[in-house]
Each structure stands twice: as structure tokens, then as C-alpha cells.
Amino acid sequence: MSKNVRALAAKCIFNVVDKGRSLSDELPHAQAQADDKDSALLQEICFGVVRFLPELEYCVRDLVDKPLKGKQRVAHFLLLVGVYQLKYMRIPDHAALNETVSAAKPLKQFHLKGMINAVLRNYLRQKPEQSTQLPEPVEYNHPSWFIKKLKLAYPDKWQTVLNANQQKPPMWLRVNHQHYSVEQYSHLLNEANIAHQVITVAEPTILLDSAVDVAKLPAFDNGAVSVQDGAAQQAAWLLDAKAGDHVLDCCAAPGGKTCHVLELEPSITMTAIDIEDKRLSRVEENLSRLNLSATLVSADATAADWWDKKLFDRILLDAPCSATGVIRRHPDIKWLRKAEDIDALAQIQQQILQNIWQMLKPGGTLLYATCSVLPDENKAQIEQFLSKTPDASLQAITLNADDIGWQILPDEQSMDGFYYAKLTKNN
Ligand SMILES: C[S@@+](CC[C@H](N)C(=O)[O-])C[C@H]1O[C@@H](n2cnc3c(N)ncnc32)[C@H](O)[C@@H]1O
Incomplete structure (x- = not known):
């Protein structure tokens, strides 16, 4: 593959949107093929196109004679790469246009060079103005199933959440x-x-x-x-492990929260489990950079075969979830996640919760966390658990006594979207 940045970007976006691969896997692969000096540009284009996908597709829709399919599909993404630069970047129009057209050759789309040139020139000439008539998925750059769920959950705030998701995340x-x-x-x-x-x-x-x-x-x-995002940092503060505690970090990889809990109280004994071996090695790297230690276990948290029967004083369950609270950091979630995934995720979360509850000492605390904004994975999940678990009670986290846990929406105090609920096992 050539080092042409636009070609690498089009291929990377094609792999994410059409092949369902993750942007955080695909981008480093594309960057490895580019010159170092182009790494940031490649990232800006890939993130930008994935973030504004429906809007960019809407811009080119009426400018191509017929949809690009099959082997020509990568040229569709090259067009979006072109429009993104013209619409959102400070690259001079002629440079963005010429560079994009010349990317057709390394993508083996040389025969479409003329069409790509014509579409981008037409876009510049016509620049369709945004009207209030835009379909919602185009106006807000999110899939309609997700917009529908947000409207139900947050009748007054759904637009704020969608707009926050389109911003670049802070550090x-x-x-x-x-x-x-x-x-x-x-x-x-x-x-x-x-x-x-x-x-x-x-x-x-x-x-x-x-x-x-x-x-x-x-x-x-x-x-x-x-x-580490401000919202993710709340986990260790809320868990509040005390000297000598026996702590379980369930679903720990890549270990951001494991390390934070240990930084705050290094005298604890920490067991960190995750189902993915490869991701567990990232926990090891993070612990070693910070000179911390934990027992790492590669295991499925819906089972108990890995547990030595010693009860934990505190458990952090950072559950596998839709990650819909971190869309501004991972815009590919909008296209990789499907409506039907939510029920399946909610089931796994409930299974893990029920399974690890037996591992908590009476009087102990379990902190449930997700980086989701969907009540099915958060408030409803905890309500369901409480209704089935007589020895569980909810501790207040927020100032509002009626809240079932703490839902942070994206960009509240500049943080990611996150959810926390703190449960105590009755003595
Ligand atoms: C939200 S991430 C955890 C992030 C981590 N706590 C941190 O702060 O860096 C969820 C993790 O759950 C793991 N996971 C998913 N299903 C699991 C299961 N059944 N048992 C254990 N871990 C699981 C995934 O591999 C993933 O690493």
C-alpha cells in the first residue's frame, strides 16, 4: 500500500464502517504505513469522517450518478475523505482536492479519478446549505435507534448529549x-x-x-x-478502599481503574480479572509503569471457577457495556454498536453482578460502573438487581436522594458519560 495519507484514510474508514473493525485497531495499522509526519493528519481525517459520517454521506449522495458498491466502495469513502477536508479542515481547497484525487490510484480506483474530481468540484461549487429539514441521523450524526433511545431516556437533554458526542474529547x-x-x-x-x-x-x-x-x-x-478521563477517575474515589482491604477489580483491562485504586491505597491486596488475555497484558504494563502490583486472572466473570472462596471487602465491577458514554472518544461506536446488542449486554451485566455478589463480604461494598448513557445498562439494571437481591442495599452517591446511582452525561463538567451505583451487602 502506498504512503498516500488519503488512500490510507479511505481504506481505514472502509474497514471500520463496512467491515465492522474498531477504529482504535485500524488507525495504528494505517499509521504504521504512513510517514511519521502524516500520523496526526491521518488521525484527524479518520476520526473526522467517522464522527460526521451521515452528514458527509448526505453531501455526496446527490453528486454521484449511482452508489459506489463492491470493489468501488473504497472510492465512496475517499469521497467522504475529500468532503471532510473541504468542510472541516484548514487545508487549501485545491490541495485537498488534488491530494484526494491522486489517492484513487493507490486504491486501484484510477478509473474513477475523473468522477472523484468532478464530485468534489461540484461539492465546492454547490456546498449544500444545512437546512432545518435534515433527517435527524444526518443532523446529529448518530444512528436513529440510538436517537430514539436517548429521546426516551432524556426528553430534555437528548440533543445536548448528541451534540456533546460530536465534540473532540479533552485530555x-x-x-x-x-x-x-x-x-x-x-x-x-x-x-x-x-x-x-x-x-x-x-x-x-x-x-x-x-x-x-x-x-x-x-x-x-x-x-x-x-x-484518564475525569469520569473514570471517580471509580477509585467512590470505591474508597481502606488499608489492608481485599479488593476485586472485575473486568479490569486495560487497568486504568485498577492502578488508580492501588495508587490511593497501595496496602490493599488486589485481584484483577478480565476475560481477554491480550487486554490483561495491558494491565500488567500499566501496573509495571506505576510500580504497583496485583494478582491478574484471565477468567470469565460470569463463572466462579477462578475464585478461591476468600471473600472480598470491595468489588469494582466496570461492566462490559455499549460504551455509548464515550462516543466522543470512540466515534466508531455509533456504527459498530447495533440496537440488538443492548439487550445482550444487559443480560451479561446482570449475570456478572449476580455471580460476583456471592464473593462480597457482608458489610462490603460493590461499585457498579459503565461508560454507557443507556438506562437499560444502568439504572434499570440496578433496580432489577435490587429487586432480586434481598441482602443488597443502595448507597446514595448524588445529593438527590431519589437517584438510583449517578448518571454522568457526556461533557458534564467536561467528563465522559459514565454511570455509577454503590451497593452494600447487608450484615
Ligand atoms: C469497560 S472495560 C474495563 C475498563 C477497565 N476497568 C479500566 O478502567 O481500564 C470492560 C472489560 O470487560 C471485559 N469483559 C467482558 N466480558 C467479560 C467477562 N464475561 N468476564 C470478564 N471480563 C469481561 C472486557 O475484556 C473489557 O476489558
Whole structure:
């Protein structure tokens, strides 16, 4: 494959949208084939096209004679790559157009060069104005099944959620309290001229004004700091493990929350399990960078065959979920996730919850977490569990006593969408 950035982008987007592969797997593969200097451009184009897919498809729909199918399908994505640059990037029009047209050859679509050139020129000439008549999936760049679910769940806020999902995500830092306080690390950032704010949700943490390469973060290699969204950081604070506790992190990979819990209380004994071996090795890498330790177990959390029968004081269940709260970070979720996945995920979540409840000590705490905004995986899930589990009670997290758990919507205090519920096992 050539090093043509637009060709690599079109192929990568084709693999995500048509082949159902994940953008976080496909992009590094494309970047490995590009020149280093083009890596950021490739990322911007791939994320941008996947984020604004329906809107870009709407722009070209009436400009092509007939839909591009089969072997020509990759040219469809090349057209979207072209329109994205013309609509959203600061590349001069003639450069974006010429570079996009010349990507046809490495994609083996040389015969479509003239058509691609004509469509992009027509787009520039006509630039269809956004009207209020746009179908909702085009206006909000989300699938209609998801818009429908959001409207039901958040009649007053669904548009805010959809708009938040289309923004570029901010970069948050988690300060390792074994090294520095947030205040001390904030000083180091000031000395390094890295603009940021200290934000307090449950505890103070750091939000950067713009993303930076981790290599530029003071003492990153020494484990002084990690990249983790503010919403995900709430898990360890809420779990509130105490010295000497026996803790289970269920569904732990890649280990962001495992490490945070240990940073706050290194004297605990931590067991971290995940069903995916490959992802478990990322937990190991993260622990080793931060000089922390845990017992890692590759196992299915719906079964108990891996458990030595020693009860846990605290359990964090960061359940497998639709990830609909982190769409701004992973826009491919909009196209990879299907409506029918939600019921299947809700079933697994309930199975895991019921299975690991037996592993919790009386008086112990289980923190249920998802990065979903859908009540089926969150509030409804906890209500169902409480109704079936007489020895479980819900602890309040928010100030509103009627809330079943804490639903954070995307961009609330700049955080990702997340859900937490804290359950106690009655003595
Ligand atoms: C939301 S991610 C966890 C993120 C992690 N807690 C963190 O903070 O870095 C969910 C994880 O659940 C794992 N998983 C999915 N089904 C599982 C199961 N049946 N048993 C154990 N782990 C499972 C996935 O492999 C994935 O790593």
C-alpha cells in the first residue's frame, strides 16, 4: 500500500464502517504505513469522517450518478475523505482536492479519478446549505435507534448529549498521589508551560486546555501521572478502599481503574480479572509503569471457577457495556454498536453482578460502573438487581436522594458519560 495519507484514510474508514473493525485497531495499522509526519493528519481525517459520517454521506449522495458498491466502495469513502477536508479542515481547497484525487490510484480506483474530481468540484461549487429539514441521523450524526433511545431516556437533554458526542474529547490527567498532590503537579505543569485547570468533582483532578504528547508531561515515565478521563477517575474515589482491604477489580483491562485504586491505597491486596488475555497484558504494563502490583486472572466473570472462596471487602465491577458514554472518544461506536446488542449486554451485566455478589463480604461494598448513557445498562439494571437481591442495599452517591446511582452525561463538567451505583451487602 502506498504512503498516500488519503488512500490510507479511505481504506481505514472502509474497514471500520463496512467491515465492522474498531477504529482504535485500524488507525495504528494505517499509521504504521504512513510517514511519521502524516500520523496526526491521518488521525484527524479518520476520526473526522467517522464522527460526521451521515452528514458527509448526505453531501455526496446527490453528486454521484449511482452508489459506489463492491470493489468501488473504497472510492465512496475517499469521497467522504475529500468532503471532510473541504468542510472541516484548514487545508487549501485545491490541495485537498488534488491530494484526494491522486489517492484513487493507490486504491486501484484510477478509473474513477475523473468522477472523484468532478464530485468534489461540484461539492465546492454547490456546498449544500444545512437546512432545518435534515433527517435527524444526518443532523446529529448518530444512528436513529440510538436517537430514539436517548429521546426516551432524556426528553430534555437528548440533543445536548448528541451534540456533546460530536465534540473532540479533552485530555484529563490522574495524578499519582504516591508521588505528588494535584496542587504540586499543577505547579510542575505550570513550569512546563502546559495550560490546564484543576477541577474538583469528588476530589481535585486535572483537565488540560489541549491535548499534549505524554512524553512532554513532567515525570510521566516515573509514573507520576496517567491519562484518564475525569469520569473514570471517580471509580477509585467512590470505591474508597481502606488499608489492608481485599479488593476485586472485575473486568479490569486495560487497568486504568485498577492502578488508580492501588495508587490511593497501595496496602490493599488486589485481584484483577478480565476475560481477554491480550487486554490483561495491558494491565500488567500499566501496573509495571506505576510500580504497583496485583494478582491478574484471565477468567470469565460470569463463572466462579477462578475464585478461591476468600471473600472480598470491595468489588469494582466496570461492566462490559455499549460504551455509548464515550462516543466522543470512540466515534466508531455509533456504527459498530447495533440496537440488538443492548439487550445482550444487559443480560451479561446482570449475570456478572449476580455471580460476583456471592464473593462480597457482608458489610462490603460493590461499585457498579459503565461508560454507557443507556438506562437499560444502568439504572434499570440496578433496580432489577435490587429487586432480586434481598441482602443488597443502595448507597446514595448524588445529593438527590431519589437517584438510583449517578448518571454522568457526556461533557458534564467536561467528563465522559459514565454511570455509577454503590451497593452494600447487608450484615
Ligand atoms: C469497560 S472495560 C474495563 C475498563 C477497565 N476497568 C479500566 O478502567 O481500564 C470492560 C472489560 O470487560 C471485559 N469483559 C467482558 N466480558 C467479560 C467477562 N464475561 N468476564 C470478564 N471480563 C469481561 C472486557 O475484556 C473489557 O476489558
